[in-house]
Amino acid sequence: MTPITEVEGRRVALSNLEKVLYPETGFTKGELLHYYATSADVLLPHLRDRAVSFLRYPDGPQGQRFFTKNVPPGTPDWVTTAEVLRSSTEGPARMVLVQDLPSLVWAANLVAEFHTHQWLVQNPEEADRLVFDLDPGAPATVVECCEVALWLRERLAADGIEAYPKTAGSKGLHLLAAVRGSSPERTSEYAKALAVEAERAMPDLVVHRMTKSLRPGKVFVDWSQNAARKTTATPYTVRARHAPLVSTPVTWVEVAECDDPGRLEFQAEDIAPRLRDLGDLMAPLLERGRAAALP
Incomplete structure (x- = not known):
């Protein structure tokens, strides 16, 4: 059974928390989720209002890696999305915005790097x-x-x-x-x-x-x-x-x-002390x- 946790009033399904993603260090998916949840205060402002591309690696970096730009199947309806014109040849796409902690935890459960554009969705021309x-x-x-x-x-x-x-x-x-x-x-x-x-x-x-x-x-x-x-x-x-x-x-x-x-x-383990100091x-x-x- 997939555990469900409540994050700021939203129900978020979490999976495979014991899975080791990084065999070299033993770092698990649960530790990855903990890192993102505890770093949210500094990470979210850099994600907010920017369409997110996910480089997913659900079986760890040594497994299959693939980019997800469109809204993934099964995305909760409370996750903000926006229509984005990525280029004149590709046409518009609907992409995820990670605007809050529940969305961040949901996205982290996908096991992904977060990549963002150099513009905000409200003003893609600037x-x-x-x-x-x-x-x-x-x-x-x-x-x-x-x-x-x-x-x-x-x-x-x-x-x-x-x-x-x-x-x-x-x-x-x-x-x-x-x-x-x-x-x-x-x-x-x-x-x-x-x-x-x-x-x-x-x-x-x-x-x-x-x-x-x-x-x-x-x-x-x-x-x-x-x-x-x-x-x-x-x-x-x-x-x-x-x-x-x-x-x-x-x-x-x-x-x-x-x-x-x-x-x-x-x-990941180095970031909390750096944030405390810097x-x-x-x-x-x-x-x-x-x-x-x-x-």
């Missing part, structure tokens, strides 16, 4: 986020990503844009900034221009094109996730990796001092008054 995904090509690691991130921080600051770093929860680093007044197309153009500029400034370290042959030993500055149809791992989501690694906001001091990849690797390092992104206009 990007409210600028994002850079710094992806190292072996033997480069997050250490090299940090060097690139520091350059991008200064370059963005010169345009009046404040960037906030987080780990990808895999190999690299994400930089996010709050922006206003630009379309996703304009934001993409700006991000690409900065990626090209970074490659020009650090040719031995940076590449702005996805071409695999160019990437060994360099950091790919992926600017393309600013496109309207693209999504990026949400802050605080657990990733489908070898361990329950979390896409974790970090300080610029941590970025500057990173001399070993392990220093910027955080698992709070949500990405909270400024949620303050509309801090959003910057692109030059």
Whole structure:
């Protein structure tokens, strides 16, 4: 029998709580649900009003993984959904919005990474986020990503844009900034221009094109996730990796001092102590008054 729990007045079915999702650490589905429930205060504001794509891995990262963009079958009628035009070729789709704790617990029971667009469903024509995904090509690691991130921080600051770093929860680093007044197309153009500029400034370290042959030993500055149809791992989501690694906001001091990849690797159990000590390092992104206009 599937246990039912009540979350803020909503009945949520939970399944297979004892199932080990991450054999390397013994981390179970029940622990995953506990992580999301206890991190909800900081996670939900970054999910709210954004259509969510789920990268599902119900049998753990070593099992089948698949993206769910449309509303999954069996979604409770109290979960908010919205019709989203993902691209001119795909047409509209109905997608989930994770607006509250019951919806978060329900979604966590699907066993999924949370990925969101750089715009709100109320205003898909305006990007409210600028994002850079710094992806190292072996033997480069997050250490090299940090060097690139520091350059991008200064370059963005010169345009009046404040960037906030987080780990990808895999190999690299994400930089996010709050922006206003630009379309996703304009934001993409700006991000690409900065990626090209970074490659020009650090040719031995940076590449702005996805071409695999160019990437060994360099950091790919992926600017393309600013496109309207693209999504990026949400802050605080657990990733489908070898361990329950979390896409974790970090300080610029941590970025500057990173001399070993392990220093910027955080698992689910590490997040509560960080939140007690640091709070949500990405909270400024949620303050509309801090959003910057692109030059």
